[in-house]
Amino acid sequence: DAKTTQPPSMDCAEGRAANLPCNHSTISGNEYVYWYRQIHSQGPQYIIHGLKNNETNEMASLIITEDRKSSTLILPHATLRDTAVYYCIVRAGNTNAGKSTFGDGTTLTVKP
């Protein structure tokens, strides 16, 4: 699986959009980009994933560059409850998909 690089921490004002970047320059053609978050000591929560097209769901939007070497998770209107560690991972969509490695993530702090 490709390695990802994320900034260790970011701040965002409440009500503003939070844009979390992720670099995955060694991503392979069959690897998806996934985003999870972990609030305090709870189990990680799946947010969104994509292969090459931009994706949107009720939680967030995922923008993947055309060369697929980087992506951005967008929380359109951040709230205090979005304060968490956000993990970007890449994972193959085949029988090796169980082997997902998480890095250290980005700690997002939403401030009032």
Place this chain on the structure above:
Amino acid sequence: NAGVTQTPKFQVLKTGQSMTLQCAQDMNHEYMSWYRQDPGMGLRLIHYSVGAGITDQGEVPNGYNVSRSTTEDFPLRLLSAAPSQTSVYFCASSYTPEYGYTFGSGTRLTVV
């Protein structure tokens, strides 16, 4: 629909003891994984499975065994507990390679 259930939630072991962390899911997911998370760190993959009877090693498999006799259950066995295995253990499952993982709430293990 309970999702991913991990038991116990908390456990204290003495060095050298063995135990099994239980993980069960009721979503008919083929893909299951075990992660450990040390304080202030990201998640590291211990073992994973892509279906009943099929398991493989992750990043940090030493000192742990797994088996997958049914789709629902994926127990993690600590053979001879060591203080270095003090951590929070998360189990996760996914229906297909493309779907995001659903995580359990974790087992907090302390080895003294």
